[in-house]
Amino acid sequence: MENNRIKMTSFFKDIAFKISLVLLLLQYGLGFSQTAISVTSEVDTTSIKIGEQIRFKIQVEADSTAQIVFPEGQTFSPLEMVEVIMTDTVRKLDRITLQKIYALTQFDSGSYTLPRQQVVINGQNFFTDSVKIAVATIPVDTLSQKMYDIKPFLEVEKSNIDLWKNALWIFLSFAVIGMLVYWFLIRKKNLSEEEKVALLPPYDRALLELKRLENSKYIIQDEYKQYYSELTDIVRSYLEEDVHVSALESTTDQLIEKLELLKDAGELKLDDETIDQFKKVLQTADLVKFAKSKPETSVAEQDRKAIEQIVIKTKEALPEPDEEDLLLDEEYQEVLSRKKQKKKWTMAAAVSIGILFLTTIVSIGYYGWKPVKDTLLGHPTKILLEGDWLNSTYGYPPVNLETPSVLLRQDIKLTPEVKATVKEAQVFTFSDPDALFYIGVSSTTFSSQETEPDFQNSVEQVLKSFEAKGAKNITTKQEEFKTISGTLGLKIYGSGKFTLPQSNEEVNGKYAIIIFGGKGFQQQIIINWMEDDGYAENIVNRITNSIEVKTGA
Template identity: 40%
Template sequence: MNNRLTTTLNIYKAAALLLFLLLSFQAFAQEPQINAKIDSSSIKIGEQIIFSIEVETDSTNLVVFPEGQTFDPMEMVESLGSDTTTVEGRFRLLKKYSLTQFDSGAYTIPQQKIIIQNREYLTDSFRVEVADVKVDTTRQKMYPIKPAVDVPKPFSIPNWVWWLLAILALIGLAFYFFKRRKKRKEAEPELPPYEQAMFELKQLDNSSLLQDREIKEYYSQLTFIVRKYLDRKIYDRALESTTSDLIAYLELKKQAGELSLKDKSIDNLQQLLRRADLAKFANSRPDVITAKSDRTKVEHLIKDIRQVVPEPTEEELMQDENYRREILLKRRKRRIIAVIGGILILGIIVVAILVNTKGFGFVKDSVFGNETKELLEGDWIKSEYGTPTVTITTPEVLMRHDVKRGDELQEMLLGSETFDSGTLEGNLYILLITGPVNPQGDFDLEKAVDGIYENLESQGARNIIMKEEEFSTINNAKGIKVFGTFDLENPITGGPIKKEYAILNFGENSGFQQVMVVFDEDDEYAEEILQRVENSIELRNQSN
């Protein structure tokens, strides 16, 4: 009995243990699995490594990978996206990042945070070695920088075409409004008020408005005629006044004794205006007989007003004439201002087109002038200078001038002659020095070139940048070209003047020759002058 009970208990214990193991395994299987790695732990400057994060989790879980520059001090070049695969009912997500670094040294990629169902997980950190790129200049030949290659631009409509179309459209609109205004003036002859009213009534009689039953238009023109006459003779706001306002004004004038118009005439005018308002705004259609009667009343009203309103005196006529002259002068001034404004606008448009197509520098140089451009486009002078002879072509003749040289250079020469044009602070300065070498001295062209820095500094140059290269003239004389930039103090403002310079040094014909050209920085015309001067230098053998 006891053995059977013991066996039963052992069976229950084994079953419980098995159940516990199954539940633990299931919980472990449901826990997300995260693995991170890099494809290389050692790179050169600028190379890239791939940082991979692999996550295995349940298909229902939301996974958020790190974004942005979270890999500092490494720089993320690109986030490569993620791949998803299914393994035994679970999702496996693989996310990759491209990282790099442009400074040598040892760097540690920090732990990256991954969020799965609002729970945070961290990856391992990684150490990366970034090595310098070694360049052996003794074995690797250095080549000059290749010149820029012009790439043909795709076809596009130039901007000046749109500007031209805009100008033509403006000119067309101006011409249209001018012609329209001119026709309007021709259609409205300048007649006295009474004659103008009678002329317009006759035109209305000759129209076919009544025959075509266009009553609304007929009353519009009829009321306009009488309102215009009143506007010119009695009330200068008759055209824009309402019917009640106009009648009230006439009655007020009559009560004040300033207008001896009959009450019947005012009543007829009031009935006419109200009937016209109904025809225009209430779609009322008076019959043709009523319309003709109203036309007759208008004519009688105009004649009555002509009788009661006295003709202007000679003084009033003179005042009116002066007023007309003033109006005419104002109109002329407006026309002149309009013409000047049009010319200015056209000029601004033309300048804008030139700036857009040719550039601001072209417009500035063409309008205000440019000294170096004038020198470049002027008559150049070819001449021989000093001994040993230097033949050179320059925009202006070089004048003999005394320039102090360094003691070391003076010891290497028996003497020297100096010629120049312009000033060091000006837009363009050209200096030529030539002289025979002292046979007892130790002349070295490299030593002469080394003294250029001190010489420039002694003339006030600061922040001197010097470059050096070999140079050959058109007759194959070999020399050394020193070029670069420096700053000069502006004698007026005290600020810096940015200068470019090129100094050509030769040791030909038992002598020393030096040509220096100094000009303002970024002056394209001066750069052309330099090229032309360099290409013109000739050092001829004295025996020849």
């Protein structure tokens, strides 16, 4: 009986242990299922033609709180990522399933391996499987379809914006010149009263001025000195212009003597009484001006009337001009006309020069001497900097950058030694010899996709090419270079003595070599410019800040 009891107790203990073990396994399995992570991948096809795309899908199953980072950028080399087609998320309770699909392609035939892709989940790395992809060429039926030669380069019509700018500047220049010519040469000015009087014949002008003197307030205000000064100046000016006798510089006695000589010679038919009257008026004027004499008001008025009669009688006493005098007078008027015309042109030129000078001074004050000088004389790199820039992609693997002029493809012949390692090399350049400015872009693919680029050797070859062209004292520095998208490369830069191709003159210059690369390919940008050229420095900065590459062969 006791034995049976012991057996029953042992049986139940065994059953309880097994139940506990099952419960423990169930609990562990349930917890494991809640924390397990699954990463899988697949492609829709393993065989494509050149340029076709494959769909590469990565699927992750994990806890809904997991931090998941998918592959980004060109990590699929030697295949090239075209785009991320879609990202899909499915949640179920506390679990999450993420799917990301990439479109990949290749533009060269061959067999490629899509490398394992890294997925980071909660700081832990997981990897997809690698896949073999076959890229086949597109068959060409040369029997049913004609073959044509490669078409030559076509000249692209240049933008007309510069032409319109130049035309606008020329139009504005002619407009300003036309306005100046009109204002100073053609326009009929509204003459002042003084100018109108000055244009009258000497006789008419003398009588008009005597009439004004009659209506003046000199006598009322006892300003006899001013009155007689103007009175004698009027008659002296008339005699000088019409009688052609130097009256303004002559004393009273000298002037009377000259008139008497003209009378005796028969050139001036004045009677003695008129000359005596004129002499008296001049003597009275001398007393007023120099001896401060003050004649009676009636005497002053009579002297003005006497001078008026003297002017009239002198005009009548002048002999009629003969043909020779008329010719001389005509020549004299022509000379006067030419002088006036010359004066107008001189004034217009002076105004134009003044405007140009003032504009230059203001420009120098605002922009500085060097920018204004370079604008007027045409600095080569300033023209490049301020011209129309182009954003283009060159070679394969592609190099995209912004340049002041299009880079032209260069024909490169590879030597047999180079062909052993290089499959293809594409080179594009632009240079301005006058400014010692050069930019070159090259993209190289190696014969073997596993070949790593030798940056050091590439730099040495560039420096040797500098030396072969006469460069001396070349210094080198090195630093990491990063594009806008974060692609890392190597930058080697420095300075030295470079030779201008046109004149063989040695100048201080700078250079920069920027290199990118990976298995099977290399991309390189070379820039060379003159030191202390601020415009060139701005060009280089703009170019380097625009560089973008796709690191896939």
